[in-house]
Amino acid sequence: MTEKPRPTVNWMDLLWLMFLVGLALLPPVREIHKQLILLAFGLIQLAEGWLVARLPRRGAAYLVLLKIALATLLIDHTGELSINSSYWPIYFLPVVTAAEYFGPWATLFWTALSSAAYCSYLYPAMQVYEITAEGYGQLAIRVLFFFLAAMVVNRYVVESRRQTQRYQELAETLAETNRRLEQAQAEARRSERLAALGQLSAGLAHEIRNPLGVIKGSAEMLSQKVANTDPLSAELAGYIFSETNRLSGLVTRFLDFARPLHAELSPQDIMAVLGRALDDVAKAWKGEPVRVEKEYESSLPAVALDESFLEQAFVNIVQNAYDAMGTTGGVLRVNVARSRQKPQIPGSQDKDESPDGVEVRVADSGPGIPVELREQIFNPFVTTKKTGVGLGLSIVSKIVDGHHGTIRIESSGEGKGACFVMFFPAASDAEANAEPAHMVIS
Secondary structure, three states: OOOOOOOOOOOHHHHHHHHHHHHHOOOOOOOOHHHHHHHHHHHHHHHEEEEEEEOOOOOHHHHHHHOOOOOHHHHHHHOOOOHHOOHEEEEEEEHHHHHHHOOHHHHHHHOOOHHHHHOOOOHHHHOOOOHHHHHHHHHHHHHHHHHHHHHHHHHHHHHHHHHHHHHHHHHHHHHHHHHHHHHHHHHHHHHHHHHHHHHHHHHHHHHHHHHHHHHHHHHHHHHHHOOOOOOHHHHHHHHHHHHHHHHHHHHHHHHHHHHEEEEEEEEOOOHHHHHHHHHHHHHHHOOOOOEEEEEEEOOOOOOOHHHHHHHHHHHHHHHHHHHHHHOOOOOEEEEEEEEEOOOOOOOOOOHOOOOOOEEEEEEEEEOOOOOOHHHOOOOOOOOOOOOOOOOHHHHHHHHHOOOOOOOEEEEEEOOEEEEEEEEEEEEOHHHHHOEEEEEEOO
8 A cells, every 4th residue: 555645835835825924914904805815815826836837828927917916906905095005015026926937028027017007006196195206206216126126036037047957958968978878888798798709609610610621521422432332321421411511601600700800991882882782682582572662862972881891781681681571572671861970979079060971771571570689689699580590680780880880770660670770971081082991890
């Protein structure tokens, strides 16, 4: 059983009520209209937050108007000569309220309206008494104090709002920075795991390759010797030979994953590389009912890339899309457009100075990738296929990282396909005129 939260007491509202009770106990005590007006002030003060929250656009204006009206009624019932009533400072209530909720110009307007309401009693007083220059001076002093109080309070409120907005922006920036730092730490841990797995894979692959070579050669010789005398042994030797070839290919993939890739980056047209990858996969899957929809933006910048490695990455991505759609077919959408990459840490670069580059989106209409695998899909040995060891996307991620790019996966939901989004920064003018740069992708 959960305990209900206890209502909290707003001490400022209690102080307001105490001040109003004090005014009610002061002369004229028996003036019932005065007591009712002060009670109305108290109720309005208690309901102020509710009214502003309920009517965010007009609530503050209604509050000021109500307080001006009540202040005008109060001084009308607290003296024979209303303009000289001892309760004239009650007009500070609407003035301060306006200063709390409005900007400088609106505060001046509401202060002028409050002053006009107070000065409206000047005409009846002039009909009965002759007001001296000193009286006009006293009235002007009171009105100027209204404006002085309004500007002082409004300046404090405006500065407080600015500070609050700065703190909110700083908090949002810090939260985004922390998120990106956590992402960077996760990437660093992932890189460490990949490096360790790469060393382990390389060691195992080298140790396995030599025995495989011996087994393969022995099976081939055995198959040749018993081909005519013992068909069963020849058949079994053939199985050994074919499975050895399969294991050899697997070892080669392990070595591809573990071996540093020596890339030669030079500014090139990324669409040409992508087009060759699409053609290669389409030829291998000739006859499959897959429709390829291309949308290429014109006048794209050149990208510093290694042609062979990046084509390998595109082939792996497109091959996975064909595999996902299977024999039932589907639609493969390929989109290439100019894009800007957000800076890794907010504040490190202005938005207009974020790296310009090319974004490649490859989307299929297959079953999609389960939510629980989307964060680990680029890790080695993670796969959604029934066959394979899960190194293809790890190699793709490695190649994209080596091109200073990023890769992520988007999905519209389970069973609605997957979309791989790759960003590659544009080659600078210096890179475009320089010799190909050698880079080790480890």
